[in-house]
Amino acid sequence: MSAFAGKTAVVTGGARGIGEAIARALAAEGAQVTVADLDGEQAAKVAAEIGGKSFGGDISSTGTLERLFELSGPVDIFVANAGIMGAPGLDAPDESWDAVLNVNVLSHVRAAKLLVPGWVERGGGYFVSVASAAGLLTQIGSATYSVSKHAAVGFAEWLSVTYGNRGVKVSCLCPMGVDTDLLRTVGSHAEGEIAYKAVATAGAILDPKDVAQKVIEGMSARKFLILPHESVLQMYQQKGVNYDGWLGAMRWYQDSLTAPTKGN
Numbered sequence: 001m002s003a004f005a006g007k008t009a010v011v012t013g014g015a016r017g018i019g020e021a022i023a024r025a026l027a028a029e030g031a032q033v034t035v036a037d038l039d040g041e042q043a044a045k046v047a048a049e050i051g052g053k054s055f056g057g058d059i060s061s062t063g064t065l066e067r068l069f070e071l072s073g074p075v076d077i078f079v080a081n082a083g084i085m086g087a088p089g090l091d092a093p094d095e096s097w098d099a100v101l102n103v104n105v106l107s108h109v110r111a112a113k114l115l116v117p118g119w120v121e122r123g124g125g126y127f128v129s130v131a132s133a134a135g136l137l138t139q140i141g142s143a144t145y146s147v148s149k150h151a152a153v154g155f156a157e158w159l160s161v162t163y164g165n166r167g168v169k170v171s172c173l174c175p176m177g178v179d180t181d182l183l184r185t186v187g188s189h190a191e192g193e194i195a196y197k198a199v200a201t202a203g204a205i206l207d208p209k210d211v212a213q214k215v216i217e218g219m220s221a222r223k224f225l226i227l228p229h230e231s232v233l234q235m236y237q238q239k240g241v242n243y244d245g246w247l248g249a250m251r252w253y254q255d256s257l258t259a260p261t262k263g264n
Contacts, residue, residue, distance in 0.1 A: 003220060005030030010072050012059045012107070013082030015042035018130060018178055021212035022079055024050055029216060034072035037082070060102040062110045069114060074122075077219075078115055080108045080152075081130040086144030097144055104148035108155055116159070116168060123167040126219065129156035133176045133232045137239065140254050160224055171218055176229045177205040204229070 009026045013019035015037035027033045027050035037043035040056015047054035055071055057064045059082055069075055086092060086100035108129055119125025132139070135149030153172055160170040211228045218226035227233050239246040 002029040004077070004216075007031045007076040008034075008073055009077035009079065010034045010036060010068065010075050011079040011081055012036045013130075014079075015039045015046055018173075018175075018208045018211055019079070019081035020046050021208035022081065022128075022130075022215055023047075023052070025209075025212040025216050026077065026079075027052060031077065034068070036068050060107045060110075062114070065107070065111050065114055074118070075115055076124070077126040077128065078111055079128040079130065080111060081128075082107060083130065083132075085142060086148070088142040088144070090143065092144050100144040100148045101151070104145075105151040105155065108152060112155075112159060116163060119168050120163065120166045124169075125167065126169045126171070127156070127159055128215065128219065129153070129170070129172045131156065131172050131174050133174050133227075133229065133235075135172075136174050136232060136236045138250065140250070140257065156224075169219075169222055170224060171215070171222075171226055172224055173211070173215055173218075173226045173228075174232060175206065175211055175227070176232060178208055178211055178228075179205050 004026055007026075007030075009023075009031040011019050011023040011026070011033060014023040014033075014035035016039075019037070020035075023033045023035050023046060033047070033050055033052035034055055035043045035047040035050075035052055036055040036057070036059055038056070038058055040054065043056055044054040046052075053071060055068045057068070059065055059068060082103055084100055084103050087096040112127060115125060115127070129152050131152040132145070132149040134142075134146050135151075135153035139146035139149070153174065156170055156172040159168065164170065206228055214226055214228045225233075235246075
């Protein structure tokens with residue numbers, strides 16, 4: 001029997017992409033899944049197909065999270081998947097920074113505030129942070145995304161260190177390119193073109209189903225870092241061994257993405 005059978009799971013951003021795939025994978029393992037998404041209609045469709053519950057709303061606020069958890073019942077597994085890209089570069093307005101940090105980081109913090117004390121009291125719970133390889137490396141072309149994903153990784157680390165010996169399990173998913181609406185939307189805007197190129201040329205664009213399977217495997221093994229792209233670990237190790245060299249290589253890579261092609 002699966003370790004997830006009979007568990008209550010909540011997946012934010014679960015109507016599409018990685019979140020939808022994780023929701024379906026957990027349901028296939030026997031979990032009772034609540035699919036939460038800003039697009040409540042699509043969340044309801046996914047939930048109906050997997051025999052779960054649905055919730056429509058912006059999960060970046062504490063009040064909304066409280067209503068979500070009331071609907072789902074006692075939560076055993078929380079997958080913090082909801083995420084947005086935000087405006088790129090130093091010219092990103094404060095409103096964009098606020099929105100990205102709220103969704104990509106502070107929603108994790110607010111959910112943990114509501115869930116972790118109960119998990120400690122009950123002796124168990126699982127927090128899955130869907131971050132990004134950008135949180136270990138960087139995201140060329142988007143300061144908001146890179147900084148927020150670094151913060152998401154940092155918060156997941158802190159949760160693991162602080163509560164890992166008190167029954168709270170933590171995993172942090174850090175993929176590179178995944179075939180999702182978020183990636184396609186970034187590539188469709190001129191200001192996000194370099195960010196899209198950086199992801200698309202760094203490694204394979206994975207199917208969300210394959211990423212979800214890696215999440216199930218990683219959670220089953222209680223791994224902290226879940227890396228669907230194996231090359232991310234190698235790059236992360238190179239960064240740690242020679243930080244200045246890694247920064248130089250990233251600057252070169254960025255320049256190569258913006259250089260005019262031959263014949264132009």
